[in-house]
Amino acid sequence: MEALKELLFKMADDSLVIGHRMGEWTGIAPMMEEDLAFSSIAQDKLGHANTLYDMLHELGEADADTLGFLRSANEFRNCQFVELPIGDYDFSLVRHFLFDNAEFIRYKHLANSSHEPLAKFARKVIGEVRYHVMHGNAWMKKLGNSHTAEGLERMQQQLNFAFPYALGVFEHSPSENEIKDQGYFVGEDTVKEEWMNTIKSVIAETKLTLPENAEPVTGGRKHEHTEHLSTMLEEMSVTLRLDPSVEW
Amino acid sequence: MKIDSLDPRVSRLKISADNSDFRPLANLDDLTTYQVFVRLKDKRPLLHVGIVHGPDLEIAFMHAKEQYSRRLTCTELWVVPTAQVICSDYAFVGESVYELEYSAADLDNIELPGVDLSNVSSFEIFHQSKRGVQQKHVGSVEATSLSGAFLKAKEAFANLPKAPAVSIWLSPSNAFRKSTEDEKEIWNMLDEKRYRDAIVYKVKHKIDAYKEKVRSNA
Numbered sequence: 049m050e051a052l053k054e055l056l057f058k059m060a061d062d063s064l065v066i067g068h069r070m071g072e073w074t075g076i077a078p079m080m081e082e083d084l085a086f087s088s089i090a091q092d093k094l095g096h097a098n099t100l101y102d103m104l105h106e107l108g109e110a111d112a113d114t115l116g117f118l119r120s121a122n123e124f125r126n127c128q129f130v131e132l133p134i135g136d137y138d139f140s141l142v143r144h145f146l147f148d149n150a151e152f153i154r155y156k157h158l159a160n161s162s163h164e165p166l167a168k169f170a171r172k173v174i175g176e177v178r179y180h181v182m183h184g185n186a187w188m189k190k191l192g193n194s195h196t197a198e199g200l201e202r203m204q205q206q207l208n209f210a211f212p213y214a215l216g217v218f219e220h221s222p223s224e225n226e227i228k229d230q231g232y233f234v235g236e237d238t239v240k241e242e243w244m245n246t247i248k249s250v251i252a253e254t255k256l257t258l259p260e261n262a263e264p265v266t267g268g269r270k271h272e273h274t275e276h277l278s279t280m281l282e283e284m285s286v287t288l289r290l291d292p293s294v295e296w
Numbered sequence: 297m298k299i300d301s302l303d304p305r306v307s308r309l310k311i312s313a314d315n316s317d318f319r320p321l322a323n324l325d326d327l328t329t330y331q332v333f334v335r336l337k338d339k340r341p342l343l344h345v346g347i348v349h350g351p352d353l354e355i356a357f358m359h360a361k362e363q364y365s366r367r368l369t370c371t372e373l374w375v376v377p378t379a380q381v382i383c384s385d386y387a388f389v390g391e392s393v394y395e396l397e398y399s400a401a402d403l404d405n406i407e408l409p410g411v412d413l414s415n416v417s418s419f420e421i422f423h424q425s426k427r428g429v430q431q432k433h434v435g436s437v438e439a440t441s442l443s444g445a446f447l448k449a450k451e452a453f454a455n456l457p458k459a460p461a462v463s464i465w466l467s468p469s470n471a472f473r474k475s476t477e478d479e480k481e482i483w484n485m486l487d488e489k490r491y492r493d494a495i496v497y498k499v500k501h502k503i504d505a506y507k508e509k510v511r512s513n514a
Contacts, residue, residue, distance in 0.1 A: 076309055079327075081348055081359035088362045092485075175481030179361065182482070186354045 051223035052163055052232050053107060054125070058221055058269055059154075060100035061126035064116055065277070066147060067093030068284055072134050085183060089144075092176045099173075103165055117285040118292065121278035125221065127268040129213035131277040135206075141191065142206040145184035146214035146247065152181045153242045154233075162231030185250050192254025200255055207251075208259045215264035218243075222270070330356035331381055332364050333422075333433060335372035342374060342433035344422065344465075353377065357473040361482065367492050370483045373475045379409045380471040382442060384464045386427065392460030393423075394450040400443035408442075411468055418469040419445035421453060423461035431465050442466060 070090035077083035101112035109115060129147060134140045155177050158170035194200045218240040221227070228235040251258055267273070288294075306313050327349045333342040345364045350356025357375045365373055387393040418438050422431040434456065437448035445466050453461070475482075490496045 072308060075303075079349065081350065081363060085359055085362040088366065173485060175484035178479070179358075179482040182479075183358045186358050190352055190355055 049107065051226035051230060053104060053109070054221050054223050055227050055232055056100050056104050056107075056166070058125040058127075060097050060104065060115070061124045062130050062147075062151075062217075063093045063100065064097035065124070065126045065280070066130040066143075067091070067097060068280060069130060069132075069134055070140070070144070073137075073140065078137050086140075086144075089180050089183065092173075092180065096173060096176075099169055103169070106165070113288070117281075117288045119281075121273050121281055122271050124273065124277060124281075125269055125271060126273075126277075127213075127217045127219065128265055128272075128274055128277075129210070129216055129268075131268075131274060131280060132213065133276055136202075138191070138202045139206045139210065141184070141187050142203065142210045143214075144180070145188045145250070146210055147217065148177065148180040148184045149246050149250075150214070150217050150239060150243045152177045153239050153246070157234040157239065161233060166232070188250055189253050192251070192256045194255075203254075204256050207256055211259050212262045212265045215240075215262060216266045216268060219264065219266040219269045326351055329378045330360065330375050331378050332360040333374040333376075333431075334364055334370055336369050338371050342372065344431035347378065348375070353473045357475075365483060365486070366489070367486075369486055371480055374472045376467050376472045377410065380411055381465050381467045382406055382408070384466075387460070387462045389426075389462070390460070391462075392454060393462055393464050394454040394460075398443075398446060403443040403446055404441050406442055408468070411471060413440060413468075416440055416468040416470060419449075419466050420469050420472065421445070421449045422465040422467075423453065423456075424463045424465075425459055426462055431463075436469055 067090050070086055070093065074083065074087040074090070077086050097116060098112050101109075101115045104115060105111050129143065132139075132143070152174075155170045155174050159167055159174065161167040161170065191199060191203050194203065218236040220236055224235060227233050248258065301307055301313055303313075311317060329347050330350055330353065332345050332348055334345045335342045348356050348359045348363055350359050353375060357373065360375045361373060384393050384398075385396055387396060417440060418436050419442075420436050421434050423434045424431050434453050437445055437452055439445035439448050449464065449466065
């Protein structure tokens with residue numbers, strides 16, 4: 049049971065944090081159509097977090113709002129990658145591309161999870177995640193083939209910066225073996241291997257190169273976070289914390 | 297934490313609240329427009345729904361998906377560069393667009409930017425049944441030139457049982473980004489996004505209750 053909760057928590061926390069980060073572009077994305085698309089993807093992510101927290105509630109945890117808004121940063125199990133500030137749009141797009149390809153593979157495998165509510169959920173939302181990946185890949189191919197030196201340089205720099213964090217997505221959580229043994233999930237190593245193949249094949253269609261010998265930035269799955277997470281959580285819950293008993 | 301403004305430009309982009317540090321951007325020269333067609337349900341025709349901007353066809357498709365298929369239902373999406381859609385003139389009310397006299401030479405002199413006609417083997421045909429309504433996809437015809445496509449369309453579609461078309465659009469089939477059978481699943485969750493529709497927010501009973509309260513206090 050603890051292993052299952054661990055899996056659900058890391059996925060829910062990833063979705064909530066990336067959803068909030070992507071939502072920070074609402075109103076200020078570089079073009080209106082992109083504003084709408086990025087915001088919709090953010091909304092999907094928040095919806096996924098909500099469903100996963102509901103699943104945890106069914107297993108005896110607090111309700112979704114409490115889990116999402118009222119825990120402190122050191123209780124979160126998201127990878128550090130998702131909590132980094134949005135930066136310029138180049139970074140946000142590179143993160144979207146790297147992170148969502150991992151999500152897509154994760155959900156494809158989760159469709160066979162032994163925890164039936166999770167399997168059902170994965171089968172239901174796979175189409176949403178598919179669109180997220182189509183969107184991320186399309187931009188990566190476009191900007192990764194930029195006609196200007198500045199454009200290419202910026203994308204390459206963001207890829208170099210983001211890649212070690214992206215490898216941290218696959219950090220094992222303490223119960224990794226049990227998660228696999230119980231059939232909840234195929235495990236991070238399998239996802240990482242398939243993810244590398246996908247990322248390589250998309251990058252091969254651009255003028256960019258993947259950094260070599262990158263060391264994963266880990267810690268998130270063990271509750272270790274950058275200072276950015278607590279700042280974000282504070283902003284996210286500022287209204288609710290004024291009076292948590294208010295009915296919305 | 298202090299929130300200076302609810303305008304995201306002020307709080308997130310750190311722009312002064314009086315907009316004094318706004319500067320006009322240089323003109324962008326790399327964006328163009330694309331026409332979008334949506335099939336709401338299987339067996340219904342594709343309908344023209346509007347325009348999106350994009351830096352290329354693939355990204356225009358991604359934008360169109362969120363802009364034009366975020367409500368109701370959708371099973372198929374087509375996107376085509378605006379410059380590659382050829383629009384006829386309007387026929388008078390009650391007359392058919394196919395009675396307009398176009399010479400083959402005039403049609404074949406029309407420029408289709410970015411199209412290599414040697415790669416074109418068919419055209420998609422759209423009809424407008426009267427002014428002001430959406431263009432509707434009626435089918436495709438095999439042709440390698442615009443004049444050939446117009447002739448073939450006349451043979452195939454001039455005598456449809458519906459009222460005569462008042463205008464038609466023609467566009468090379470291979471100019472479109474069409475969603476694939478495989479990609480249909482991107483719309484699977486649309487049914488659960490009803491919160492995007494104003495109609496699901498039922499407030500009339502609250503307004504009625506409030507009016508009743510005001511009335512009984514009067």
